[in-house]
Amino acid sequence: MDLQRAKEQVIEYLFDESFPPIVLLSGEWGSGKTHFVKNYLMDAPPEEYRVSYISLYGISSIDDFRDRVLSNAYVQSEYRDKGQELYDGLKSSLNITGIVAKFFGDGGLTSGILNALGKPIKHSLLSRISKLILIVDDLERTSTEKLIGEVLGECLNLVEGNDNFRVVVVANEKHITNKDVLEKTFLNRTFLAVSSKDMMAFVDSEYKSLLCPITKAILSNSIDSLSLTNYRVLHRILHRYKLLKRKIDGQGNSEIDVIPSLSKLIEHITLVCNAHFVHGFSKDELLSRSQRSGFNNSLVKEADKDVSQESRKELFSKIMQSSFGQIENYLIYYCLDLSTIPDDFINLFGLSLKTDPVDKLLSFTYQNMNNEDFSQLVQYTKDQFLFIDTPKSIVKWARVLDTLVYFAQNEYIAETKKELISHARIKSNVEGFFRLEDSLNSYDISVRSFEDVEELYNERKKLVVKSSRAKGFSILQERLVESWEEVSNDIFKVYDHKPFLDAVDISVLVKGIVDNWTYNGVIVFGQFLAARYKSSTIYEYLIDEFDAVKSLESELDKCAKVMSESLKKGRIMELLRYLREAIEYIDNSEKQKLEK
Incomplete structure (x- = not known):
């Protein structure tokens, strides 16, 4: 129902003398019920009526509810000018001059007075409220079903005992178990369908200048195609987009091709947020997704066992269709608030660059090309990027290879998948082929549509990280061998969530620990490792040094077995205890990953 028509219907119901003036405004989570109330209903009634809004969130008893109604009715600023008039009437009719007179001279009731007044006086005050429309929000968030019944019963009593008292109750009725109490209370209902x-x-109202005509049209098309009607999810989409747009705008005259990049971002953020927050697809389901290779049925959540895998797969395919190609894994983490905007967001989010033809291929803008231009773009991408021996980002290289394999699979190009991967493997197996990067997490490559591409990426990634970090780690290793105290501050600052042990020669480190390290250094290092691997996100961030930790434990264990009892052996045994605790966390993380 159109919101303007919904407003008119609610007002019609409230002032229809054929029925008690109490209306249920119902709608699903995120349908904008509160937004509708505050932006459409608050100014809608006749001028002589006031509107009072209360939320039932936090209400624990029917007395709490009555006090909140009284407080809003007599304290709110719109009614204070009538306070003295109200007080005079109360004094004459109730003959109360003591505590009420003491506190009531400003025209409002304070919470202290409400607590002091007895129930008979409160009931009398409630019955004398005039020309008021009370909006009661969050009915389903009331603490108990019993209290829901009591609140609705009180609302019905108020409207039936006072011709000038009207009530709108706002609720998601799907979350209210006792349907009978709703049937008995409401003859009129308005369902808010956005x-x-x-x-x-x-x-337009909340984000007036955020979108340009192009991105606004893309968002509108996405909302239409997804049948997205959840205001809260839309707000999240626009907030995530706003932060990224601010980051892009802050780049100044950068290499980013702004409009194609923003167009891609607004669509992909909308798809991810809709899939997760509306349809309940988990992070792992989204990461396993692919428009190219299908949906991983093994990841169907327990809550969805009543939904067939096939229908869930069909839903996933339907709501994840993108005009701009594959959705980057880093963007999925960002949309779900699992990461902030990375420093290398241009590359990791797959944004288009002004001067790079390869980005046209990755951003799917090739779809509007003719055959000749498309063929030239593919050939340029292979000759000048994919197979050429010049330093490049391994993440972008893997994304390009995956895209060309997709082309091969769908017969856009003549090469086969096997030919492309074989050629890429040969060409990339030379020093200097990739730009050195010392931190590449397991989800840096978002495509993962083709296992052969991911396998090759992981092979090359290890070499890239090892080569890159070897340059910077030679000095770090020398300091680490001397003592933990010498290097601990740098480790805490730089490598708190980044691997470093995998770039260290473990046999050299073991010798340093045994021969050089102090007791305090050994113990603090052990505590650091045990705490480091206790985090639930270690697989994403620290997987590259899992083997190094296990190797360190093994080598130290060998040393300890040939040592006689001594202070030196004692501190090694304590370090081994911490290492085995860390390895237990690592094993659990690897097990959980396999189970997923």
Whole structure:
């Protein structure tokens, strides 16, 4: 229902003398019920009526509810001018002059007075509220079903005992178990069904200058195609997009091709947020997704066992269709608040560059090309990027290879998947082929559509990280061998969530620990490792040094077995205890990853 029509219907119900003036405004989570109330209903009634809004969140008893109604009715600023008039009437009719007179001279009731007043006086005050429309929000968030019944019963009593008292109750009735109490209370209901037009009106109202005409059109098309009607999810989409746009705008005259990049981002953020927050697809389901290779049925959540795998797969394919190609894994983490914007966001989010033809291929803008231009773009990409022996980002290289394999699989190009990967493996097996990078997490390559591409990426990634970090780690290793105290501050600052042990010669480190390290250094190092691997995110961040930790434990264990009892052996045994605790966390992390 159009929001304007919904407003008119609620007002009609409230002032229809054929029925008690109490209306249920119902809608699903995120349908904009509170937004509708505050932006459409608050100013809607006749001038002589006031509107009072209360939320039931935190209400624990029917007395709490009555006090909140009284407080809003008599304290809110719109009614204070009538305070003295109200007080005079109360004094004459109730003959109360003591505590009420003491506190009531400003025209409002304070919470202290409400606590002091007895129930008979409160009931009398409630019955004398005039010309008021009370909006009661968050009914389903009330603490118990019993209290829901009591609140609705009180609302019905108020409207039936006072011709000038009207109530709108706002709720997601799907979350209220006792349907009978709803049937007994409400003869009139308005269900808030939001349209795409309403969603875009919200965008225009709350984010006036955020979108350009192109990105606004893309968002509107996405909302239409996804049937997205959840305001909260839309707000999240626009907030995530706003932060990224600010980051891009802050780049100044950078190499980013802004409009194609923003167009891609607004669509991909919308797809991810809709899939996760509306349809409940988990992080792992989203990371396993692919428009190219299909959906991983093994990741269907426990909560969805009543939904067939096939129908869930069909839903996933339907709602993840993109006009701009594959969605980057880093962007998925960002949309789900699992990471901040990375420093290398241009590359990791797959943004288009002004002067790089390869980005046209990655951003799927080739779709509007003719055959000749497309063929030239593919050939340029192979000759000047994929197979040429010049330093390049391994992440971008893997994404390009994956895209060309996709082309081969779908017969856009003549080469086969096997030919492309074989050629890429040969060409990339030379020093200097990739730009050195000392931190590449397991999800840096987002495509993962083709296992052969991911396998080759992981092979080359290890070499890239090892070569890159070997340059910077030679000095670090020398200091580490001397003592933990010598290097611990740098480790805490730089490598708290980044691997470093995999770039260290373990046999050299073991000799340094045994021969050079102090007791305090050994113990603090052990505690550091045990705490380091306790985190639930170690697989994503520290997988590259898992083997190094296990190797360190093994080598130290060998040393300890040939040592006689001594202070030196004692501290090694304590370090081994911490290492085995760390390895237990590592094993659990690897097990959980396999189970997924």
